[in-house]
Amino acid sequence: MKRSQGFTVIEIIVVILFLATASILLFIQRGNLAAQQRDTQRKTAINAMHYNLEEVFYAKNGYYPAKIDSTTLTAMDPSLFTDPDGTAMNAQWSEYHYTTSNCDNDKCKSYKLSADLEKEATYTKTSRNS
Numbered sequence: 001m002k003r004s005q006g007f008t009v010i011e012i013i014v015v016i017l018f019l020a021t022a023s024i025l026l027f028i029q030r031g032n033l034a035a036q037q038r039d040t041q042r043k044t045a046i047n048a049m050h051y052n053l054e055e056v057f058y059a060k061n062g063y064y065p066a067k068i069d070s071t072t073l074t075a076m077d078p079s080l081f082t083d084p085d086g087t088a089m090n091a092q093w094s095e096y097h098y099t100t101s102n103c104d105n106d107k108c109k110s111y112k113l114s115a116d117l118e119k120e121a122t123y124t125k126t127s128r129n130s
């Protein structure tokens with residue numbers, strides 16, 4: 001009896017299932033890596049804002065501003081005030097938040113900066129000179 005030169009249906013199904021599983025895992029991993037990259041961007045922006053508030057603005061003025069943007073923190077790249085989704089800081093649905101306390105005529109004694117992350121808890125930086 002002569003055996004044919006093709007694959008059996010079972011072999012083809014096994015290969016298709018293997019390729020489908022590998023594709024799904026690759027797609028999930030790609031999404032996780034993209035989310036981690038966006039989280040890193042968010043942390044970098046918050047760290048830059050924190051550094052500029054402490055080392056530039058507070059060192060020069062002796063207080064913290066009531067709000068921050070590219071006009072109050074001029075030593076920063078203005079694009080860092082926009083989250084990876086393109087939403088400006090403190091706007092509705094923004095992932096970046098700046099809240100102040102103990103303010104008198106827009107001169108504040110403390111603040112809290114935070115970013116909502118996808119893969120980790122909220123990333124927060126607070127004022128050093130409260």
